[in-house]
Amino acid sequence: MGLGKLNFKGKxxxxxxxxxxxxxxxxxxxxxxxxxxxxSRKQKLLSGRIMASLFFEPSTRTRLSxxxxxxxxxxRVIGFSDPxxxxxxxGETLYDTIKMVENYVDVIAMRHPIEGSARLAxxxxxxxxxxxxxxxxxxxxxxLLDLYTxxxxxxxxxxxxxxxxxxxxxxxxxxxxxxxxxxxxxxLYFVAPESLKMPSYYxxxxxxxxxxxxxxxxxxxxxxxxxxxxxxxxQKERFPDEIEYEKVKDxxxxxxxxxxxxxxxxxxxxxxxxxxxxxxxxxxxPYAYYFEQSANGVPIREAVLSLVLGVLK
Amino acid sequence: MSDRPYKVFKIKEGVVIDHIPVxxxxxxxxxxxxxxxxxxxxxxLGMNLESKKMGRKDVVKIEKKELSQxxxxxxxxxxxEASINIIKNEKVAEKVSIHVPAKFDNLIQCPNxxxxxxxxxxxxxxxxxxxxPLQVKCHYCEKVFGRDEADLL
Numbered sequence: 089m090g091l092g093k094l095n096f097k098g099k100x101x102x103x104x105x106x107x108x109x110x111x112x113x114x115x116x117x118x119x120x121x122x123x124x125x126x127x128s129r130k131q132k133l134l135s136g137r138i139m140a141s142l143f144f145e146p147s148t149r150t151r152l153s154x155x156x157x158x159x160x161x162x163x164r165v166i167g168f169s170d171p172x173x174x175x176x177x178x179g180e181t182l183y184d185t186i187k188m189v190e191n192y193v194d195v196i197a198m199r200h201p202i203e204g205s206a207r208l209a210x211x212x213x214x215x216x217x218x219x220x221x222x223x224x225x226x227x228x229x230x231x232l233l234d235l236y237t238x239x240x241x242x243x244x245x246x247x248x249x250x251x252x253x254x255x256x257x258x259x260x261x262x263x264x265x266x267x268x269x270x271x272x273x274x275x276l277y278f279v280a281p282e283s284l285k286m287p288s289y290y291x292x293x294x295x296x297x298x299x300x301x302x303x304x305x306x307x308x309x310x311x312x313x314x315x316x317x318x319x320x321x322x323q324k325e326r327f328p329d330e331i332e333y334e335k336v337k338d339x340x341x342x343x344x345x346x347x348x349x350x351x352x353x354x355x356x357x358x359x360x361x362x363x364x365x366x367x368x369x370x371x372x373x374p375y376a377y378y379f380e381q382s383a384n385g386v387p388i389r390e391a392v393l394s395l396v397l398g399v400l401k
Numbered sequence: 402m403s404d405r406p407y408k409v410f411k412i413k414e415g416v417v418i419d420h421i422p423v424x425x426x427x428x429x430x431x432x433x434x435x436x437x438x439x440x441x442x443x444x445x446l447g448m449n450l451e452s453k454k455m456g457r458k459d460v461v462k463i464e465k466k467e468l469s470q471x472x473x474x475x476x477x478x479x480x481x482e483a484s485i486n487i488i489k490n491e492k493v494a495e496k497v498s499i500h501v502p503a504k505f506d507n508l509i510q511c512p513n514x515x516x517x518x519x520x521x522x523x524x525x526x527x528x529x530x531x532x533x534p535l536q537v538k539c540h541y542c543e544k545v546f547g548r549d550e551a552d553l554l
Contacts, residue, residue, distance in 0.1 A: 182521065202515060203515045204518065204543070207541050222517075223542075226543065
């Protein structure tokens with residue numbers, strides 16, 4: 089596989105588009121390795137290392153998951169979760185903030201509302217930067233944990249039938265996941281209302297890579313065929329008028345009734361938070377897998393931190 | 402019409418940008434910064450001229466001007482099929498072919514208002530995603546744009 093040549097030490101993780109298939113597979117394997125590592129070894133893995141947690145925009149889930157990953161491996165965390173209390177509020181540029189912070193830490197995890205901010209940050213420092221979301225652009229550790237969840241639940245990624253449902257036009261998560269899955273020869277199904285369909289740019293990319301996909305307007309058209317059903321939120325504010333929203337909102341709610349003829353191994357994923365797109369009665373079925381999915385954020389971030397800090401090779 | 406003589410002045414030293422799509426000559430002049438600072442160059446524009454190759458075309462002739470690589474990269478964005486002739490002593494001394502570069506460094510303004518390059522004072526960088534039809538990808542926000550969407554700085 090040539091995996092021996094991979095070297096993550098000092099490397100920033102900014103976009104899923106920067107990662108080759110081998111690199112993605114290697115990160116997933118490292119996460120698995122860390123999960124089965126004896127606690128005594130795991131707790132010392134990153135001892136003496138410090139992570140800056142720079143959250144220029146609130147995100148409880150991502151921030152806590154990064155902090156948990158660093159702390160569980162014996163590392164320490166400094167940073168801020170409210171840009172209003174940082175020097176940023178005094179008008180300091182992002183570039184200057186990163187230049188200052190790099191002297192204090194070994195690795196930087198950041199979230200920022202402006203698209204491309206993480207790339208700029210990685211150009212300001214030699215320390216590795218991990219993008220925890222830059223506006224509507226990228227959130228690579230989310231994509232990696234989605235892939236890890238798919239692999240864990242099905243034992244493989246290649247050859248699976250995977251549906252994505254909801255807001256496919258603006259959804260950062262589904263764009264990145266579709267592109268990442270294009271490395272794995274999956275059959276993709278896109279379920280969305282006409283006004284929120286997957287942008288043609290991504291469809292062209294998939295075609296170019298020889299990926300077979302189809303577009304649908306109803307969950308029922310695909311649910312019994314797929315191995316993975318990836319649900320996402322449809323945001324009211326994305327619709328030009330409320331009537332349009334009212335027309336489609338109930339069509340994209342997954343209920344227990346719809347699961348009668350699904351494959352036994354089928355799993356439902358969702359990046360969370362959900363609003364009403366998966367009804368609560370689905371939670372108790374063997375198909376619900378979104379809480380396991382969010383738990384996978386920790387081992388994936390542990391893997392990424394260990395690799396970019398050069399502790400695991 | 403075809404026996405009508407060419408109405409664009411010959412130049413002695415300078416550059417001729419030929420085969421510009423009709424209506425784009427002024428844009429070429431502007432992106433080369435000649436709309437603002439002309440110096441002592443004489444610029445002549447021919448618009449909607451007959452062309453065997455294109456049917457109709459625009460031509461721009463600029464006296465006492467040399468084009469930099471950045472200039473050529475800007476022209477590619479507007480007139481991908483332009484041919485460029487360097488004139489010395491009233492004769493074509495060199496033909497420069499233009500081609501789409503691998504990247505556009507600080508030449509394009511990102512059309513995405515949420516892009517970091519639009520919110521900080523910094524350089525822009527675009528990577529060529531596809532040559533024909535041209536698509537460029539912002540190195541920062543990773544959005545992809547076609548020729549008509551990408552504004553020059």
